């Protein structure tokens with residue numbers, strides 16, 4: 001049976017894997033994190049409908065993991081690729097989980113008893129997890145992972161596990177598979193705002209990123225959905241969003257628009273206004289880019305809920321914890337505005353995923369000047385690369401929103417299906 005490999009288990013990769021498998025082709029979905037889902041699993045609601053993100057994603061995560069033609073490899077990366085279109089050999093490296101995947105039933109008894117707490121990267125740094133943990137409640141596969149870097153070897157988890165699944169020792173494993181085609185959906189990471197020192201992220205506790213805000217307003221997040229200041233746990237009465245942090249900024253080599261930040265800021269602002277109508281929410285922007293179907297109406301809805309928009313970007317956040325000041329020129333009115341926000345949200349842009357260089361070299365792919373993966377042609381071949389048999393989809397090639405990632409995942413899958421059902425001699429075209 002023909003096989004394909006999809007690298008990256010976010011919404012683009014899950015969509016590609018499901019569509020390829022739906023056409024009778026065996027798929028290996030390779031994800032380096034302990035769970036598939038990618039960034040979409042971190043979101044609360046999604047624009048422009050404000051549907052619950054996990055309500056859409058979770059059934060797809062379960063479907064792909066249970067599909068008889070899909071093998072999900074978590075904690076895994078591609079180590080080696082050889083061959084050519086129609087006949088790739090792919091070596092997958094599986095990092096140790098220190099838990100026997102077949103025996104763990106995900107009950108969480110080990111997590112309950114673990115005495116160690118460390119920051120949870122999934123909660124974007126604002127929540128904690130144990131040394132043996134699930135990054136979030138809806139992980140797929142529904143099993144734990146033991147973090148040996150922080151584990152103090154107290155032994156409680158071994159005793160608590162009824163099935164004896166927690167392992168003292170574990171090793172890396174490799175598995176080699178054949179693939180007629182490969183789809184790369186390695187996604188993005190968010191801009192690190194420490195680069196822009198004047199915005200005081202890390203220095204002032206109540207300057208947070210938009211992804212941290214997503215976790216905070218998420219009912220399954222670390223605060224149970226309660227909007228709370230990091231400094232003192234109180235609900236902020238005044239919030240300022242600063243747009244384009246790490247986007248449209250040639251001074252820091254990020255000249256491109258990150259495509260989703262205007263929309264996700266409006267989304268968060270609306271959700272806050274609905275829950276806390278007395279909280280003042282201001283969005284400081286360069287342009288309001290509401291380009292998709294229903295997006296302009298979304299912007300109008302934000303305005304009607306009382307979200308204040310100021311055309312202008314503050315250059316810095318001044319003051320101290322508990323007494324912050326933001327000054328911004330309203331370029332529509334030609335006046336300076338001074339705000340004393342209790343929470344500042346930095347709308348961080350998108351960048352290519354970490355550690356892409358090794359993978360791109362291995363696959364013979366190129367990155368463009370922004371660092372995102374190059375495609376054959378923006379207009380007529382947006383998911384094809386210059387390497388036959390290797391396709392790309394989602395935010396691995398450029399910032400884009402979820403509907404676009406889904407469309408591209410499906411498009412890449414159809415390229416794979418087309419290739420697989422072609423005759424062998426066509427590969428050299």
Ligand SMILES: Cc1cc2nc3c(=O)[nH]c(=O)nc-3n(C[C@H](O)[C@H](O)[C@H](O)COP(=O)(O)OP(=O)(O)OC[C@H]3O[C@@H](n4cnc5c(N)ncnc54)[C@H](O)[C@@H]3O)c2cc1C
Pocket residue numbers: 007008009010011012013030031032033036037038039040043045046047048076077078185186187188189190210211214260264267348353354355359393394395396400401402403405
């Ligand atoms: C704060 C914020 C709010 C947002 N809100 C919305 C919204 O409301 N609506 C909307 O449409 N969009 C929203 N977005 C955008 C949305 O997050 C993305 O469009 C979408 O999640 C991208 O999916 P993806 O599959 O391309 O990438 P990702 O979700 O980044 O998935 C990529 C996956 O690949 C894995 N990976 C990376 N490298 C490797 C490797 N070498 N080997 C194996 N696996 C690898 C990663 O671990 C990850 O699981 C928001 C973005 C942000 C930052």
